[in-house]
Amino acid sequence: MKNKFKEFLKGLIKENPTFVLMLGLCPTLAISTTIKNGLGMGVATTFVLIGSNAMINLIRKIVPDKIRIPCFIVVIASFVTIVELIMKAYVPILDRALGIYIPLIVVNCIVLARAEAFASKETFLNSILDGLGMGCGFTLALLLISTIRETLGMGTFFDYKIKGFEPIFLLSLPSGALLIIGLLLGFFNFLKEKKG
Amino acid sequence: MNITNFISIFISAVFVNNVILSRFLGLCPFIAISKETKPAIAMSFAVSFVIFMSSVISWCIYRFLLIPFNLIYLRTITFILVIAAFVQLVEMIIRKFFPVLYRFFGIYLPLITTNCAVLGVSLLNTDMFFNNGKALTGSFYYSIFQSLCVGLGYTIAMILMSAIRERLELCNIPKPFKNFPIAFVIASIMSMSFLGFNGFKF
Numbered sequence: 001m002k003n004k005f006k007e008f009l010k011g012l013i014k015e016n017p018t019f020v021l022m023l024g025l026c027p028t029l030a031i032s033t034t035i036k037n038g039l040g041m042g043v044a045t046t047f048v049l050i051g052s053n054a055m056i057n058l059i060r061k062i063v064p065d066k067i068r069i070p071c072f073i074v075v076i077a078s079f080v081t082i083v084e085l086i087m088k089a090y091v092p093i094l095d096r097a098l099g100i101y102i103p104l105i106v107v108n109c110i111v112l113a114r115a116e117a118f119a120s121k122e123t124f125l126n127s128i129l130d131g132l133g134m135g136c137g138f139t140l141a142l143l144l145i146s147t148i149r150e151t152l153g154m155g156t157f158f159d160y161k162i163k164g165f166e167p168i169f170l171l172s173l174p175s176g177a178l179l180i181i182g183l184l185l186g187f188f189n190f191l192k193e194k195k196g
Numbered sequence: 197m198n199i200t201n202f203i204s205i206f207i208s209a210v211f212v213n214n215v216i217l218s219r220f221l222g223l224c225p226f227i228a229i230s231k232e233t234k235p236a237i238a239m240s241f242a243v244s245f246v247i248f249m250s251s252v253i254s255w256c257i258y259r260f261l262l263i264p265f266n267l268i269y270l271r272t273i274t275f276i277l278v279i280a281a282f283v284q285l286v287e288m289i290i291r292k293f294f295p296v297l298y299r300f301f302g303i304y305l306p307l308i309t310t311n312c313a314v315l316g317v318s319l320l321n322t323d324m325f326f327n328n329g330k331a332l333t334g335s336f337y338y339s340i341f342q343s344l345c346v347g348l349g350y351t352i353a354m355i356l357m358s359a360i361r362e363r364l365e366l367c368n369i370p371k372p373f374k375n376f377p378i379a380f381v382i383a384s385i386m387s388m389s390f391l392g393f394n395g396f397k398f
Contacts, residue, residue, distance in 0.1 A: 026223045
């Protein structure tokens with residue numbers, strides 16, 4: 001039981017997809033302008049991760065080794081299409097805000113990397129837990145970045161206006177995203193060095 | 197279809213909405229392979245070529261297969277499959293007929309499949325130049341032109357970044373910021389300077 005818990009926990013901090021593995025940075029930076037967008041993207045990616053990890057784990061013995069990558073991509077793309085259609089139907093505002101970054105989950109490196117490195121080797125339950133953990137880690141990173149960008153860049157928190165604060169508009173622009181992730185990465189490196 | 201549209205597509209794709217610096221597509225190779233100029237240039241040429249070809253193919257598939265048969269919801273799956281197959285094909289052709297070029301591109305070629313810029317441009321083209329399932333007039337030329345410009349923008353950003361990072365080797369950077377963090381900070385400053393193009397209007 002403890003082992004299973006570990007599979008889930010490692011995605012959160014020790015192997016955080018964004019800050020440690022540095023995978024899937026494109027959507028992280030592009031849609032982290034508001035907390036809502038970040039959360040939406042995180043949940044969508046988590047769903048795709050769990051689904052594709054489970055599916056790929058089930059088909060891993062049937063798929064020939066040489067063409068496994070195209071097969072994995074088709075599985076992932078199917079799950080992304082499911083997410084796309086669900087979002088269009090039930091949260092059209094979020095769908096418009098995220099735009100092409102929803103279909104771009106297909107080429108988010110985390111999903112393919114987890115499929116290749118984990119789901120095609122481990123047991124079924126572990127793959128699902130790994131997908132869940134990685135998804136949560138991704139969402140956590142997105143929440144962190146988008147909270148910083150929304151509060152400092154737009155002066156709002158979950159759309160509530162913060163009074164008496166002049167927002168730094170630059171942080172909600174693309175360059176602000178790059179700056180914040182650079183500084184955060186540096187900060188985490190600093191913490192790691194201090195600890196070890 | 198007139199010349200001002202082409203000019204505005206050019207300015208927008210190369211400078212204002214630069215793929216890397218403002219749309220964040222293809223960021224992973226931008227950070228990972230920009231340590232030296234030569235591989236950076238090889239990578240950006242390979243990416244530009246694949247972006248161009250795959251947007252031509254995906255436009256045709258979207259217009260002549262997906263729309264007539266009412267299959268627009270299969271867009272993501274079709275495009276990624278087309279791109280994956282096309283990259284594989286290019287790799288085989290280059291390996292057979294241009295071995296020098298193959299050695300030049302090296303491992304970057306297969307990596308392009310998972311480059312978001314390629315899929316991103318194909319999706320952008322279908323978002324921008326199709327309206328309610330109908331191709332706008334001249335949409336094919338606009339798509340081709342936009343994909344060329346995006347490739348150019350990618351190459352410019354890549355060359356600038358790699359040149360800066362080559363010089364950075366000589367600088368004294370605080371230890372936690374070495375490598376990736378400083379690359380992001382530099383990219384941020386570059387993106388800030390590209391903001392200056394925002395004022396252009398046509």
